[in-house]
Amino acid sequence: MDKRSPIKIRLTERDASTTITQWVYQTLRQAVMNGQILPGRALTIRGLAEILGVSPMPVREALRQLAAENALEIQGNRRVMVPRMTAMKFNELCEARIALESHAATRALPYIDATRLAQLRQLDQDIDVAFEAGDTEEIGSLNQAFHRKIYTANPHQITLPLIESIWLQLGPFMRLANSLLDENYLVDHHREMTAAIEKQDALALQMSLAADIRDGVAFAGTPELLHSFIEQSAASSTP
Amino acid sequence: MDKRSPIKIRLTERDASTTITQWVYQTLRQAVMNGQILPGRALTIRGLAEILGVSPMPVREALRQLAAENALEIQGNRRVMVPRMTAMKFNELCEARIALESHAATRALPYIDATRLAQLRQLDQDIDVAFEAGDTEEIGSLNQAFHRKIYTANPHQITLPLIESIWLQLGPFMRLANSLLDENYLVDHHREMTAAIEKQDALALQMSLAADIRDGVAFAGTPELLHSFIEQSAASSTP
DNA sequence: AAGCGAACTTTGTGATCACATTTGATCGAT
DNA sequence: ATCGATCAAATGTGATCACAAAGTTCGCTT
Numbered sequence: 179m180d181k182r183s184p185i186k187i188r189l190t191e192r193d194a195s196t197t198i199t200q201w202v203y204q205t206l207r208q209a210v211m212n213g214q215i216l217p218g219r220a221l222t223i224r225g226l227a228e229i230l231g232v233s234p235m236p237v238r239e240a241l242r243q244l245a246a247e248n249a250l251e252i253q254g255n256r257r258v259m260v261p262r263m264t265a266m267k268f269n270e271l272c273e274a275r276i277a278l279e280s281h282a283a284t285r286a287l288p289y290i291d292a293t294r295l296a297q298l299r300q301l302d303q304d305i306d307v308a309f310e311a312g313d314t315e316e317i318g319s320l321n322q323a324f325h326r327k328i329y330t331a332n333p334h335q336i337t338l339p340l341i342e343s344i345w346l347q348l349g350p351f352m353r354l355a356n357s358l359l360d361e362n363y364l365v366d367h368h369r370e371m372t373a374a375i376e377k378q379d380a381l382a383l384q385m386s387l388a389a390d391i392r393d394g395v396a397f398a399g400t401p402e403l404l405h406s407f408i409e410q411s412a413a414s415s416t417p
Numbered sequence: 418m419d420k421r422s423p424i425k426i427r428l429t430e431r432d433a434s435t436t437i438t439q440w441v442y443q444t445l446r447q448a449v450m451n452g453q454i455l456p457g458r459a460l461t462i463r464g465l466a467e468i469l470g471v472s473p474m475p476v477r478e479a480l481r482q483l484a485a486e487n488a489l490e491i492q493g494n495r496r497v498m499v500p501r502m503t504a505m506k507f508n509e510l511c512e513a514r515i516a517l518e519s520h521a522a523t524r525a526l527p528y529i530d531a532t533r534l535a536q537l538r539q540l541d542q543d544i545d546v547a548f549e550a551g552d553t554e555e556i557g558s559l560n561q562a563f564h565r566k567i568y569t570a571n572p573h574q575i576t577l578p579l580i581e582s583i584w585l586q587l588g589p590f591m592r593l594a595n596s597l598l599d600e601n602y603l604v605d606h607h608r609e610m611t612a613a614i615e616k617q618d619a620l621a622l623q624m625s626l627a628a629d630i631r632d633g634v635a636f637a638g639t640p641e642l643l644h645s646f647i648e649q650s651a652a653s654s655t656p
Numbered sequence: 657a658a659g660c661g662a663a664c665t666t667t668g669t670g671a672t673c674a675c676a677t678t679t680g681a682t683c684g685a686t
Numbered sequence: 687a688t689c690g691a692t693c694a695a696a697t698g699t700g701a702t703c704a705c706a707a708a709g710t711t712c713g714c715t716t
Contacts, residue, residue: 238478239477239478239481242478242481242482242485243481243482243484243485245482246481246482246485246486247485248578264573266572266573267573267575269573270524270571270573270574270575270576271575273520273524274520274575274576274579277516277517277520278516278517278520278579281512281513281516281517285509285512332509333505334503334505334506334508334509335509336506336509336510336513336583336586337509337513339487339582340513340517340579340582340583343578343579344575344579347575
């Protein structure tokens with residue numbers, strides 16, 4: 179029944195108002211984002227359905243939706259798996275993140291009012307608290323919330339789904355980045371960003387945002403570390 | 418049975434090797450892209466299934482996939498429709514297109530060799546031929562192929578799915594833009610782009626690419642024209 | 657005649673079933 | 687002992703069925 183590791187997925191209580199498909203989708207999305215499903219691991223509809231305690235139908239739809247968001251990859255053998263990572267692909271994802279998020283931030287900047295700016299500063303403080311507590315998972319979650327809070331200021335939102343698609347693809351590796359962040363968390367780029375927002379300085383915002391993203395994945399600059407993790411990713415395929 | 422206009426969709430022969438879901442997905446995607454389905458028009462699973470001559474199941478999956486790509490919108494009433502357009506949203510989409518495609522082109526530039534450059538020039542000539550023939554649909558298709566041919570030179574492709582998502586959202590309106598292009602097709606930016614590629618000049622490529630995109634949607638600069646089309650889009654909702 | 661509620665219809669969701677293709681294993685031949 | 691073929695289990699795909707919620711229409715009451 180279980181090919182390799184039996185896939186442990188954190189199950190949450192399902193709200194009665196959400197459909198089963200939505201719940202499965204959110205659960206699997208979170209599992210991918212948190213690295214609970216190793217890249218290269220083959221996923222089966224029936225297998226996931228059994229784990230989640232639902233029929234294969236909602237799993238099928240959730241998988242197709244996640245594949246459409248590039249969170250999963252449908253192989254020619256119509257097997258579904260978390261895409262493997264390569265150093266080049268990782269680099270492309272980071273650069274795409276910077277390009278997309280810089281654009282989104284610039285476009286959102288005029289819409290950020292004092293209320294939202296205060297919320298941003300609060301989120302930054304929350305991150306500091308989580309950092310003191312060493313709760314890396316919370317740090318990642320709050321960090322996402324911080325960025326999302328900026329972009330959603332733009333009422334004509336187009337880019338956020340694209341950005342989240344990139345986050346999803348970087349997901350399992352961002353987790354590693356956050357755990358390594360403990361040591362290297364030197365400059366608080368979020369503070370620079372909020373300062374730039376207060377001055378409505380688009381260029382300064384772009385600069386600090388790019389620095390924040392690059393710091394978040396700083397370990398990509400140390401090739402051996404990235405390489406070891408990619409090997410770990412590739413290793414889950416070889417029996 | 419038919420609420421308003423009965424939805425005419427161009428049906429193509431289904432290859433025996435492709436699954437029904439894939440065929441339905443491609444058919445609906447093309448229908449959205451060509452503006453065969455008016456924005457605001459309510460779509461039903463069973464209705465589409467009957468039109469396409471398939472069971473509701475593959476339609477459900479195709480709709481969910483298209484919704485994940487932002488080609489369709491799932492309303493709270495769990496009704497599915499082509500999203501309506503607003504002037505601001507249109508502007509955001511164009512700017513996002515420029516940002517994303519500039520980035521993708523720059524990243525692909527080093528990988529474009531002589532062979533691919535020749536293919537690009539061939540596509541540009543084909544566009545001229547289609548332009549002489551007045552075949553606007555062919556122009557749009559070839560124009561997409563031209564852009565795609567640039568970005569796919571990058572072997573570590575990340576951005577193309579995001580770009581295609583934007584194209585899908587602009588889809589019905591690009592069709593209008595192409596039909597209006599007949600009159601205003603003054604400068605051949607594609608020739609500027611191939612020249613920039615030959616010189617491996619990233620900045621010149623970005624400039625001409627942005628100009629090409631802006632020209633393609635030049636009518637957005639004439640507010641009354643855009644407004645009239647948006648009204649047409651909104652009109653399909655009012656009974 | 658207009659407002660409102662009840663019955664019917666439509667629609668999305670999810671489960672089960674059937675079938676074709678693929679994967680994996682076991683047995684046999686060289 | 688190793689390689690290959692055949693058979694069985696597993697898997698994705700798609701159709702049909704069942705059910706609940708939302709929408710629509712008809713008829714009743716005022």
